[in-house]
Amino acid sequence: MGITQLEDQQLAGIVMWIPGGFVYVAAAAIAFLKWLGETEHHTRQPGLRRSAVLPALVASLTPLMLGGCGNSDPPPGTGFGDPAHGRAAILAFGCGSCHTIPGVLNARGLVGPPLDHFANRVYIAGMLRNNPENMVIWLRYPQTIVPGNAMPNMGLTERDARDIAAYLFTLD
Ligand code: HEC
Structure with a gap:
């Protein structure tokens, strides 16, 4: 298809990594919202707006996900083992x-x-x-x-x- 094997692997890596990452973010967001709902129920804090929570959460987790973006597989011989x-x-x-x-x-x-x-x-x-x-x-x-x-x-x-x-x- 006009791409090298390496590019193909990198592409596959991206394709697998992106949806994989979002599943974790979505799961974390749902769990967090649920937990927030429960505490809100108990304490009735008017200051915390639900609508503001999800963007904040995504914003705080995105750098974590991007952290995995570097080439984490070191070449054999150097990072292969200790x-x-x-x-x-x-x-x-x-x-x-x-x-x-x-x-x-x-x-x-x-x-x-x-x-x-x-x-x-x-x-x-x-x-x-x-x-x-x-x-x-x-x-x-x-x-x-x-x-x-x-x-x-x-x-x-x-x-x-x-x-x-x-x-x-x-x-x-
Ligand atoms: C009881 C003796 C014995 C022990 C213990 C042993 N080896 Fe060996 N090892 C051999 C023999 C005999 C060969 C040759 C095998 C052949 O060429 O069929 C060999 C071959 C090798 C080779 C390939 C050598 C070559 O010239 O191609 C390596 C590498 C090696 N051993 C590493 C290790 C390491 C690391 C350990 C410890 C975890 C270990 N061996 C433990 C007997 C042993």
């Missing part, structure tokens, strides 16, 4: 008993391959193209990718795997 937490997770999961990993205390294992220069490697385990998304898959499910290899599925969460991947990608 490398500092990843390094701590590598230590906690004991990856260093099998791997030699620069910058990680006592990570001098020789069971698996050394994990130095991982930012520049082409493949993960000779099977997956090396990128952060594939690294998360490998770290969580090595036995699915290479059944029977010596690296166990260790029950990493998506978050742990993303952080560890982020750390490995600092190794160039």
Whole structure:
């Protein structure tokens, strides 16, 4: 249709985001008006005009909605995960008993391959193209990718795997 894939995605994002946002505003407005009606009933405050409430509410919520307008998906490698937490997770999961990993205390294992220069490697385990998304898959499910290899599925969460991947990608 004459637009790039990226533009198409951005368009889809806008289309989904706008109605989604208004549903929340409408729901909040209705709940607020209901609540206001109840308190008005009890206290009979003449000063508060209902007609003034909705525009005020929308005006106060709009900046909140627009706050989500920026590109919230950081590019892989930078905002992909938290490398500092990843390094701590590598230590906690004991990856260093099998791997030699620069910058990680006592990570001098020789069971698996050394994990130095991982930012520049082409493949993960000779099977997956090396990128952060594939690294998360490998770290969580090595036995699915290479059944029977010596690296166990260790029950990493998506978050742990993303952080560890982020750390490995600092190794160039
Ligand atoms: C029990 C030993 C063991 C443990 C524990 C282990 N691994 Fe591995 N790992 C291996 C082996 C063996 C391979 C090689 C698998 C293959 O190539 O089929 C490997 C492969 C890898 C690779 C791909 C290496 C390459 O050169 O392509 C990465 C990355 C990796 N492991 C990271 C980790 C991380 C991070 C942890 C901790 C969460 C971990 N491993 C825990 C044994 C282990």
